[in-house]
Amino acid sequence: MYPTIGRLFEQTVRKYPGKEALVDLSRSQRWTYGEWDQYVNRTAQAFLAAGVRKGDVVSVFMYNTSELATVYFACAKIGAVINPINFRLKSGEVSYILNDSKPVLFIYEKDLEQQVKVLFDEFPLVSFWSVSEKVPDQAVRFHDRVQEAPAQAPNVELDENDLYAIMYTSGTTGQPKGVMHRHRDMIEQSLTCMQALQLRPSDRGLTAAPMFHCAELHCAFLPRVHNGCTTVIMHHFDAKKVLQTIQDEKISVMFAAPTMWNMMLQEDLSQYETSSMRFGLYGGASMAPVLVRALGDKLGIKLVQAYGMTEMGPAIAFLFEDEQEAKAGSAGKACFNHEIRVVRPGTQGPSDPEDILPPGEAGEIIVRGPSMMKGYYNREEATDQAVHKGWYHSGDIGYMDEEGYLFVSDRMDDMIICGGENIYPREVEDLLYEHEWVLDVAVLGEPDEKWGERVTAIIVKKAGELTEDALDEFCRNSHKLADYKRPRKFIFVDEMPRNASGKIQKFLLREKYTNTPIK
Numbered sequence: 001m002y003p004t005i006g007r008l009f010e011q012t013v014r015k016y017p018g019k020e021a022l023v024d025l026s027r028s029q030r031w032t033y034g035e036w037d038q039y040v041n042r043t044a045q046a047f048l049a050a051g052v053r054k055g056d057v058v059s060v061f062m063y064n065t066s067e068l069a070t071v072y073f074a075c076a077k078i079g080a081v082i083n084p085i086n087f088r089l090k091s092g093e094v095s096y097i098l099n100d101s102k103p104v105l106f107i108y109e110k111d112l113e114q115q116v117k118v119l120f121d122e123f124p125l126v127s128f129w130s131v132s133e134k135v136p137d138q139a140v141r142f143h144d145r146v147q148e149a150p151a152q153a154p155n156v157e158l159d160e161n162d163l164y165a166i167m168y169t170s171g172t173t174g175q176p177k178g179v180m181h182r183h184r185d186m187i188e189q190s191l192t193c194m195q196a197l198q199l200r201p202s203d204r205g206l207t208a209a210p211m212f213h214c215a216e217l218h219c220a221f222l223p224r225v226h227n228g229c230t231t232v233i234m235h236h237f238d239a240k241k242v243l244q245t246i247q248d249e250k251i252s253v254m255f256a257a258p259t260m261w262n263m264m265l266q267e268d269l270s271q272y273e274t275s276s277m278r279f280g281l282y283g284g285a286s287m288a289p290v291l292v293r294a295l296g297d298k299l300g301i302k303l304v305q306a307y308g309m310t311e312m313g314p315a316i317a318f319l320f321e322d323e324q325e326a327k328a329g330s331a332g333k334a335c336f337n338h339e340i341r342v343v344r345p346g347t348q349g350p351s352d353p354e355d356i357l358p359p360g361e362a363g364e365i366i367v368r369g370p371s372m373m374k375g376y377y378n379r380e381e382a383t384d385q386a387v388h389k390g391w392y393h394s395g396d397i398g399y400m401d402e403e404g405y406l407f408v409s410d411r412m413d414d415m416i417i418c419g420g421e422n423i424y425p426r427e428v429e430d431l432l433y434e435h436e437w438v439l440d441v442a443v444l445g446e447p448d449e450k451w452g453e454r455v456t457a458i459i460v461k462k463a464g465e466l467t468e469d470a471l472d473e474f475c476r477n478s479h480k481l482a483d484y485k486r487p488r489k490f491i492f493v494d495e496m497p498r499n500a501s502g503k504i505q506k507f508l509l510r511e512k513y514t515n516t517p518i519k
Helices: 007-013 032-049 066-078 091-101 111-115 142-146 183-196 214-227 240-247 259-266 289-299 378-384 423-435 468-477 506-514
Strands: 021-022 029-032 057-061 080-086 105-108 127-130 137-141 163-168 177-182 203-207 229-232 254-257 278-284 304-306 317-320 338-345 363-368 391-400 407-413 417-418 421-423 439-447 452-461 491-494
Touching: 007 032, 007 066, 021 032, 021 091, 029 259, 032 142, 057 066, 057 091, 057 254, 066 080, 066 111, 066 214, 066 229, 091 111, 091 177, 105 111, 105 421, 111 127, 111 203, 127 142, 127 240, 127 378, 137 142, 137 391, 163 183, 177 183, 183 214, 183 317, 203 240, 214 229, 214 254, 214 278, 214 491, 240 259, 240 468, 254 259, 259 278, 259 289, 259 439, 289 304, 363 423, 378 391, 391 417, 417 439, 417 452, 423 439, 423 452, 423 468, 439 506, 452 506, 468 491
Parallel strands: 021 229, 057 080, 057 105, 080 163, 105 127, 127 137, 203 229, 203 254, 254 278, 278 304, 452 491
Antiparallel strands: 021 029, 163 177, 304 317, 338 363, 363 391, 391 407, 417 421, 439 452
């Protein structure tokens, strides 16, 4: 029988009661595992006293904080279903999630109070708890409730198959869906990530990526606690502060989305001592091979790539440190107990899992394994479409090479069809990233009367002069890109719209720059 996430936490506490467990940089506070366990127990007891019961949803709307980390395990101990919400969302978007998930408790912080105030009257049956010192009349103070509660462990009977979390998808192509995960699903995911990063109890991990997202929560934070490591929490990502924290706290492991690693590379790295770093995990979006090489050269760390999606926990494949150069651009191979196939895309309905394509031929990536979601909350039809014959149909396009390594080309929705030819934006983006003055890039299709679609590149440039003509010449002179794939239009912008996992929200770019409706 598997433990639940709450019992997993208690096992670590028993093994390392006096070891530093949690550091909250914004509050300058530190807890050992024994001290943190008491904090978690008080929080769990406060929830029980407020009427929260097994199966009830508790929504959290916070940046990275020690309170969020504590609420996470408090919910796990009493069987409450945690619902972490993206702190970048506006009040209307939060309202959609609350109407869908129907929480009994909503915990938020001062920095997000403006988005929350308009929700008080809309959700009179929800109890709003604030982690701030001063709270509105419609809310209660989180820390008052916790301090009043006893520190004894709650006694709630839980099972490994009980629902543990509802995590909403990024909504890159429309309204987000609530992904349901069980306790056992995420313990499997934790074990997989512990192995991939070769975690040791002596490791000190930095949480700088958003904790509300499954990449940080399940691939970094939970595995570190599972293994008895120390977690240092940074309120939100700041490249300079991350580098300073690596130096000051002797950080050895961390996860960051590719855009975050790229921002760190733009700093003067000679000003920081980063030799304590052993492993860097990246994922959530593809990373151009040129950036992978730059991280190895300039930061001197070993990199592991994770590929996945919220529905799978998220990680389903890893590309390890000794494969980064030889298999640059690959997502790696399936992680323990998971399977990946590339199949012919279905023309009417889901792809057939048995219609497997040969190496080198692009098709839809489908996956299955023990970390797969229970389903979408209140979305049976969407669940049936996504999970067909036991396989999750990702909507990603990719291919396997002769050695069984997975290469992710693009989203099925993002593929450009120009003159009857399929063009995958990823390969055009990878080339443009190699230009020394390109900081960020997104390639998409724009309607064209003659060719159907034409390739358009949205560019964020580094300091310096960069023109459309210079980029066009760069593409023309490259031996890596056929002429029909060459962008016919370049648009320069200050920044890209991204979701929590670092993925560029191309539907927003389409609407703004190409007048193209959401695919």
